[in-house]
Amino acid sequence: MPARGPAIRLLPRLDQDSGFFWTSGADGRLRFQRCHRCGSFVHPPAPRCPECLSEDVAPEVVSGRATVVAHTVNVHPWIPGSEPYVVGLVSIEEQESVRLTTNLIDVEPEEIRTGMPVEVVFEQHEDVYLPLFRPVRAVRSDRPGL
Amino acid sequence: MPTTAEPPLERRAVISGIGQSAVGRHLGRSDIDLTVEACLAAVADAGLTRDDIDGLATYPGMGAGTGGFAGPSSPEVQDALRLRLNWHDGGGEGPGQMRAVIAACLAVAAGLARHVLVYRTVSESTAQGSGGRPGIGGGGGSGGGVPRFSGFLQWSLPFGAVSAVNWLALVAERRMYEFSLTREQLGQIAINGRRNAADNPKAVYRDPMDLADYLDARMISTPLCLFDCDAPSDGSTAFVVSHRDYAPDAPRPACHVNAVGTALRGRASWDQFDDPTTMAARDAAASMWERTDLRPADVDVAQLYDGFSILAMVWLEALGFCGRGESGAFVEDGTAISRLGALPLNTAGGQLSGGRLHGFGLIHEACVQLRGEGGARQVFRRGGALPEVAAVSNGGGPIAGTLLLTRGTG
Numbered sequence: 001m002p003a004r005g006p007a008i009r010l011l012p013r014l015d016q017d018s019g020f021f022w023t024s025g026a027d028g029r030l031r032f033q034r035c036h037r038c039g040s041f042v043h044p045p046a047p048r049c050p051e052c053l054s055e056d057v058a059p060e061v062v063s064g065r066a067t068v069v070a071h072t073v074n075v076h077p078w079i080p081g082s083e084p085y086v087v088g089l090v091s092i093e094e095q096e097s098v099r100l101t102t103n104l105i106d107v108e109p110e111e112i113r114t115g116m117p118v119e120v121v122f123e124q125h126e127d128v129y130l131p132l133f134r135p136v137r138a139v140r141s142d143r144p145g146l
Numbered sequence: 147m148p149t150t151a152e153p154p155l156e157r158r159a160v161i162s163g164i165g166q167s168a169v170g171r172h173l174g175r176s177d178i179d180l181t182v183e184a185c186l187a188a189v190a191d192a193g194l195t196r197d198d199i200d201g202l203a204t205y206p207g208m209g210a211g212t213g214g215f216a217g218p219s220s221p222e223v224q225d226a227l228r229l230r231l232n233w234h235d236g237g238g239e240g241p242g243q244m245r246a247v248i249a250a251c252l253a254v255a256a257g258l259a260r261h262v263l264v265y266r267t268v269s270e271s272t273a274q275g276s277g278g279r280p281g282i283g284g285g286g287g288s289g290g291g292v293p294r295f296s297g298f299l300q301w302s303l304p305f306g307a308v309s310a311v312n313w314l315a316l317v318a319e320r321r322m323y324e325f326s327l328t329r330e331q332l333g334q335i336a337i338n339g340r341r342n343a344a345d346n347p348k349a350v351y352r353d354p355m356d357l358a359d360y361l362d363a364r365m366i367s368t369p370l371c372l373f374d375c376d377a378p379s380d381g382s383t384a385f386v387v388s389h390r391d392y393a394p395d396a397p398r399p400a401c402h403v404n405a406v407g408t409a410l411r412g413r414a415s416w417d418q419f420d421d422p423t424t425m426a427a428r429d430a431a432a433s434m435w436e437r438t439d440l441r442p443a444d445v446d447v448a449q450l451y452d453g454f455s456i457l458a459m460v461w462l463e464a465l466g467f468c469g470r471g472e473s474g475a476f477v478e479d480g481t482a483i484s485r486l487g488a489l490p491l492n493t494a495g496g497q498l499s500g501g502r503l504h505g506f507g508l509i510h511e512a513c514v515q516l517r518g519e520g521g522a523r524q525v526f527r528r529g530g531a532l533p534e535v536a537a538v539s540n541g542g543g544p545i546a547g548t549l550l551l552t553r554g555t556g
Contacts, residue, residue, distance in 0.1 A: 006306030013294035043418070044301065069422060070323070072315035073368040078281035078308045087307045087367070089316050089417055101302045101313075101417045114323040130304050 005103040005132060006074075007081035009125045017045045020059045025122030025129025032098060034060040041095045064120035066090035066133060069099060073109045084109070090118055090133055106134040154437045159251035160400035161551070162261070162388040163192025164513045169348040169381035169501050170271070177269040177382070178218045182226055184382035185263055192386040193397040194261055196227050199386070201259030205246040205266050205505075206238030212280065214273030217266060217382070233258040241408040241430055241547030242451075242540035243505030248406045248547060250387035262387045266506035270378035279378055281308030301417060311375055311454060313416045313543060315367040318456040320422050322369060325471035327459070329369055333360035334477040335455040335491075336373040336498050338484060343495025345523035350379050350501040374455040376497035383506035385513075390555070401513045402555055404535070407434025407548030414544045423471075426546035427457075427464035427539065434548045435466065442466035445550075446533030447515045447525050448489055449508035452496040457542040462491075465537055465548070490525040505540035509549065512536035516553040 012022050021044075024031040033042040035049035036056040048055050071088040088104040091097075104112055105121070118133035165187025167180040189196055208219040220236040223229075233253045241248060243266060250262035274280065282299065295303050307313060321327040337360060343349035355373065363371040393400035409429040412419045419425045435441070442465060450461040459473040467489055468476040477483050483491035494500045494511040501507060514520050518532045525533055538549040 010292065010303040010308070011294050012300035012304055013296040015296055018296075018300065044298075044415075070316040070320035072312060072319055072370075073365075074306055074312055074315075075364070075368070076309075076311070076366045079306055082306065085306050087305055087312050087316070089320075089422065097418070097420065099417050099422075101305055101307050101316075103305045114320070128304070132305075 002106050003086040003103070003109055004083070004105055005085050005123065006079040008079050009130065011125055011128050014127065021045065022128045024059070025124070025131060028122065029061045030064045030120045030131055031059040031061050032092070033057050041092070041098045043098045062092060062094050065093040065136065066100070066118050066120070067093070068104065068112060068114055068116045068118060070114065071104055071112050086112065088112075088133060100131065103132045104134070105132050154405055155255040156248070156251040156403045156406050158255040158390050159387050159403045160390045160393050161385050161403070161513055162392055162396040162400050163188045163190070163194065163386035163398070164510055165189070165191055165384045166348070166510055167382040169350065169379060169503065171350055171377065171379060172271050173380040174272055175269070175380065177214065177267045178222060178226055180269065180380065180382035181218050181223055181265055181267045181384070184267070184384035185223065185227065185265055188263065188384035188386050191398060192261070192388065193395065194386065196229060198261050199229050199263045200231055201233040201250060201253055201262030202229055202231055203235040203246040203250045203262055203264045205236070205243045207236035210238045212282070214268060214270035214378070214380075217268060223265065229263070231259070233262065241406075241410070242545050244509060244538070244540045244547040244549055247385065247387065247509065247549065248408060251403050251406065254387055254389050260389050261392070263384060264387055265382055265384040266504055267382035268378070268502060268504050269380045270502065271380045274378055298415065309367070310542070311370055312367045314454045314456050315370045317422060317425070317460070318369050321456070321459070324423060325474060327474040329361060330357060331474035331478055332369070332374065332455050332459065333357055334480045334483065335452055335458045336360055338477070338480055339452065339492050339496040339499040342485065342493050342523055343499035345521070346494040346500055348501070349495040349499055350377060351495070351499040370454060370456065373498065376453045376502040379501035379503065381501060381503050381507070383503050383510050385509065399517045399553060401516050401551045401553065404440060404550040404552045405434050405438035407431055409433030410544070410546070416543045419544060424460055424464055426541065426544045427460050430541070430546035430548050431461070431464040431466065431539070434550055438550060440535060440550060445489065445535050445537045446527055447493060447512065447536045448491050449493070449512045449536065449538045450491060451505060451508065451539050451541055452492060452498050453502065453504070453542060455498060458492065458496070460542070461539045465539065485523065485525050493520065493523050493525055508540065509538050512538045512551050516551060
């Protein structure tokens with residue numbers, strides 16, 4: 001059975017620093033904070049760029065593409081009602097050092113490979129849009145550039 | 147680095163006394179009760195009375211974490227024992243659980259106190275009752291009124307990564323990809339611990355376990371199974387950290403602090419750390435070796451943090467007992483880490499079988515071995531001499547601290 005996430009979602013508090021990240025998916029796009037001086041993506045968001053200390057940082061849209069760094073199938077019933085789900089660690093295409101802990105979905109767990117290309121898909125819970133990732137399929141009609 | 151001019155200040159400190167309460171599952175005793183038992187044992191072991199104790203430190207204390215994790219706060223223990231203190235400290239931030247021991251060493255070295263009582267108490271087994279081990283944040287919610295999370299937990303909990311086992315399963319899986327680590331190799335950490343626990347009357351799991359038992363255990367979060375995880379336990383461990391001037395007067399051999407490892411050079415994050423196969427263990431271990439002329443080959447016995455089996459593998463490499471990515475081969479048939487091997491490991495059963503005393507059980511066992519009090523589980527150097535040098539590590543992920551102890555002044 002293709003993996004989904006846990007049955008119940010514990011949600012982040014939307015605060016001044018990371019609120020934009022959790023609501024970014026409202027328009028279907030993933031955003032990370034980026035430094036306009038040195039170009040670094042900054043995650044988790046910070047008041048200044050931790051690399052060059054510039055204050056000129058702001059959310060910026062990214063491709064939503066990433067690669068799998070590691071994954072685990074959680075089997076233990078921490079969360080009532082959940083089938084086994086896949087927790088993945090992914091590295092975003094724009095900057096390898098920026099990683100997200102996420103769920104890998106729409107994939108058989110045994111088909112997941114380290115280095116596999118994945119793309120974001122959002123799952124809305126209340127005012128939060130959780131960025132989950134699924135394998136990049138063949139050419140997609142809504143992405144003429146691919 | 148500091149070794150050239152003046153010896154590191156922590157070398158002015160010794161562990162002059164050790165004490166441990168009853169240890170077990172579901173003891174049904176309060177954390178302050180366990181703590182007083184351990185503390186009084188440590189003070190007596192050091193040949194002191196409570197009137198001699200002028201310092202107090204704990205990790206973490208004061209309401210940190212979920213049920214049974216924090217142990218009593220240092221003010222509570224001060225009051226329970228009516229201590230008259232010149233220095234006191236507690237908290238959960240720093241180089242692993244042993245931050246309290248390291249702080250005590252520095253307090254003694256700085257002359258803020260002469261005899262510091264240091265304790266770590268857990269009552270997680272009693273606190274969890276029969277409900278099983280909860281995930282962080284309660285593991286799940288139920289609709290309205292569920293608290294939301296900020297800080298570092300917001301980056302993992304929404305995805306059902308609600309336990310450190312999930313975070314460390316990622317480390318283990320990555321190691322399988324990068325270093326061809328196998329479950330059979332990983333299992334050696336658990337099996338070695340169980341074998342040693344058979345000779346530790348206080349260990350929580352003493353029944354024999356072999357590789358087949360390990361491989362058959364139920365999966366928790368792949369590739370980590372039940373036996374890769376320590377079990378919530380109840381118990382308190384205490385030490386007296388004294389100025390080394392006291393060592394000749396101590397009734398038991400003092401364990402000299404040779405060096406501590408405290409560094410955090412990568413990002414303080416479970417998922418953003420530059421090398422997800424090592425994390426902060428790499429930094430803490432490196433900083434310890436920068437403070438001593440002793441080398442990994444000088445270590446006679448190692449007590450390495452195994453709250454999850456994979457962490458002991460990480461520590462074996464971080465401390466230089468084998469090369470990066472080579473810990474799987476190092477433990478392969480269990481010989482090297484056995485009590486007769488090149489590097490006896492977790493000789494009281496570690497946390498996996500000895501009980502989750504959260505780092506302090508490992509420090510305690512290092513002292514037991516250096517003092518020659520291991521009984522049936524005592525390890526010896528080639529030729530039959532007692533071990534001279536013990537390495538201890540605490541922590542996992544972005545949390546790490548290390549301690550190098552010697553039987554003599556080193």
